[in-house]
Amino acid sequence: MPSSSLKLYPSSEQKAMLLKRQGFAVFSGELDQYHLYLPLIQERLTENIRVGQTPIMAAQMFLFFRVLLLRISPQHLTSLWPIMVTELIHTFVQLQDDLMEEETTAKNSKVSKQKAAAAESNGPVYVEIQQNSLDLYLSASKFLDTALSFPPDKMPLFQMYRWAFVPEVDTESCAVPAADMVENHHQCKPHVVRILELMRLRFGEIATENSSLKRSEFPLLNLRSISKITQLMPFFRTLSFVFKAKGRGSVPSPNLDISVEYPVEDTTRVLRDLEENVEADFLESMSSQ
Template identity: 30%
Template structure:
């Protein structure tokens, strides 16, 4: 597997020559499909992003082939559900990675097919590794497509984001009542991916994610906690506050861990070891709402770049 920086750089230079693409396109596409594709040196990922862009940019049939593979994936006649879920997750990861590597709005005309892939995957139900990949795909779509393009997908994003956070809140409550606060690694990875979508939606400029502005009150309050009524005195509380309340019944955090910069991502780590690792994010949102210190030096381009850097780390972690 060409996973070193040197070999990836050589392949990247070869793909510059589109007139001989027949000599390398099939092999490189199969390399992208390899189960161990993301087992590479971090320095090689930048080269593979270029390779993937060159591979797909001049041959839409390859992207269509990938869409077909995602929608028609089966675990095999004698395979277990776990094998099927793993295969589906791998294909969804390659779909989002391909979109991540290519130009803005390059796959706009395929949005209905991309939506079909996500919807079909979500129908699988209790498959956290698949849900994780769907939310990763949501985040890439928001960064790589214009709001008008992904508008048909937004109701699904919103519904899944809200539903999974409600489930997270209820799971925390249930775990506490059972005096058991452990989550499996796959469940932790799923809730991390869900939380990252919320984090991204909160920091992006309104024009990049306009539909979220209408619904953000469901997730975070406009006012700091000291200006909000007690939970018992209001009929509705934001989900971040409800999740924070479940956390804080067990452990409170130091003040400095709650502060965040509104236009920079708070969750940048590719994985978590415990559900406690998400507490600062939700407790900070609950306490300060949208009134976090804004770093005037962080531009819109910098915000997007920080999100892209976080995605780079995440792809390398997803093995």
């Protein structure tokens, strides 16, 4: 593991390149081969977070996180989970801000209203998000997909944070008597639900190319790149229901035409797919340079 400081690389592109190389070194090693370097890795990550990160750097950071999940045993990642979860939350909040900002701009700007009205006949109006930010949102989503793909017993610490990202109780279909409702109770919406609601509000319900698909499986994401944020909509839509447990008085949820196995029984297949996805992302980023 290279021990040179990221301070030797002043530009964000060079820092991202160094982080990618370090991640590839860990990925090329054996399980727990580099776990003794985790304090140094954590120090470098914390340093970059403290001074601020560009989308390019943050995207490589999430790829590094995926490598750590595959190459470091769960018991060695205890101190890193708060960092990984915090950065994932920050990125999803940034995505929500991008969607809300675009929506607010469209409502308050006469020009935007005219453009939206003119484009209605040609289809939905897509949010203009820079490609670097799209790459970041895809990378963050892949990290969440990786963490969720592991069987719960293989990733026990993440189960403490899962509720913040995906809904685990089907509150909408629960026929709970009014007397059982807590007065002035505010429901905590997981980030996946918030993002999906904002996407639907902005774009409507986007039909997917695989609308006839009756079964999906983890890992859900195998996209190498995206050109518009709505390409992540099927991912967030699936996560919005797959982990839900039926509550008291629940009724069947409508229009769920995709069956997703969880927890996955074939863990060997899941780990193989996760490895192939990470390898493909390394090769993709290297070939683009």
